[in-house]
Amino acid sequence: MIKVGVIGAGFIGKQHIEALGRISGVKIVAITDNNLSNLEVLQQNGVCERIYTDFNEMLDKEELDAIHNCTPTNVHFAVNKKAIQKNLHIYSEKPLVKELDEAKELIEMLDGKKLITGVNFNYRTNLLVQEMHEVVKSEAFGRPLFVQGEYLQDWLMFDTDYDWRMDTTIGGASRALADIGSHCFDIMEYVISKKITSVNAKLFKVHEKRKRYEGVGTFSQVSSADEEYTELIVQNEDGGVIQVEFEGGLIGSFVISQVSAGKKNGLKINISGEKEALEWKQEQSDRLWIGHRDKGNEEVFADAKYVSQGAKKFATLPNGHPVGWHDALTNGIRAFYEAIENKDYDGPKPFATFADGYHIMKVVAACLESDKKKVWIDIQ
Ligand SMILES: NC(=O)c1ccc[n+]([C@@H]2O[C@H](COP(=O)([O-])OP(=O)(O)OC[C@H]3O[C@@H](n4cnc5c(N)ncnc54)[C@H](O)[C@@H]3O)[C@@H](O)[C@H]2O)c1
Secondary structure: OEEEEEEOOOHHHHHHHHHHOOOOOEEEEEEEOOOOHHHHHHHHOOOOOEEEOOHHHHHHHOOOOEEEEOOOHHHHHHHHHHHHHOOOEEEEOOOOOOOHHHHHHHHHHHOOOOOOEEEOOHHHHOHHHHHHHHHHHOOOOOOEEEEEEEEEOOOOOOOOOOOHHHOHHHHOOOOHHHHHHHHHHHHHHHHHOOOEEEEEEEEEOOOOEEEEEOOOOOOOOOOOOOOOEEEEEOOOOOEEEEEEEEHHHOEEEEEEEOOOOOOOOEEEEEEEEOOOEEEEEHHHOOEEEEEOOOOOOEEEEOOHHHOOHHHHHHOOOOOOOOOOHHHHHHHHHHHHHHHHHOOOOOOOOOOEOHHHHHHHHHHHHHHHHHHHHOOOEEOO
């Protein structure tokens, strides 16, 4: 049994915990959250043996093999650093950490250590994203000609919407790009097996000030305008339009927004190839669109029968039983534990590693710099 500790049992922590319950050979022994009320129900339901409100205490007392870091972004570094010092495998939430120099320090600490690291860019391990990765490598697809990505949400559309991600001391200098743009950059790079090398970004902010109501947070909204609020100056972006160049000169574009009415979790990628095009939408995540020029377009449903050999292991349900957000998250976490079991420290991974997370942070930082200087910025 691989002994696991989870740190942070809020929105995403609960999803990791559920996913871990579906993976054999893995046992959650302890969970930390600094808010005790998030933990009690988990312990009552027998999810774990012990609970903590201080992650240092949990990491010092428990004999763990791996941890899941599901804390807010400003806590990622301290947790990840301590876990590396304790020689623990880590599956961390994105963005990897808040600051670039923190990410660099973690990468340096990992040098020479036999540890598996993962960053939860969970869309990568959707069956059909894996299928796109396989198809783009094949002769049938040909050379990628142009790529497009978008990630549109509406939960921060009104000036009464507020979340910790707007506090740059917690969420970091970037919001929309670090929070959702990062997913879009990561799956595009993964699908086409090419890294972004240069960016030209124009960011936007629709509200200079926002009202923070008590109790309003991620994906929730104020119930009455009569309630008291604090007015805050918004420092990070609501979205942006980004042109990019990839290794080898391929060009692409991304549109990112958290203020687009009706778009809930609208992540979409499109890859135009020499022979055909592929498009996948997160909100219809069990379908893959294949575009043709000289015959009718196709739509493939998620099922092991219809995908390439390399993608089959990510098929968990037969077609007609639509795979979704949770299945992709669980696939990534399962692949992380398979890598631990196989002691696969150096091979390519279907999930993002800390090195990938560091690179994506550089892309986001380059977008902020490009917007400020109004020039293309190379990724160093
Ligand atoms: N991969 C994804 O699709 C995805 C989706 C949502 C959030 N996230 C990421 O997950 C992280 C958490 O986001 P969330 O939406 O779950 O936030 P959240 O506020 O719902 O949950 C965070 C939890 O961490 C706890 N916490 C805070 N400080 C702590 C500390 N020092 N020690 C222990 N626990 C602590 C809080 O009490 C809370 O329960 C963020 O970095 C976010 O970017 C990723």
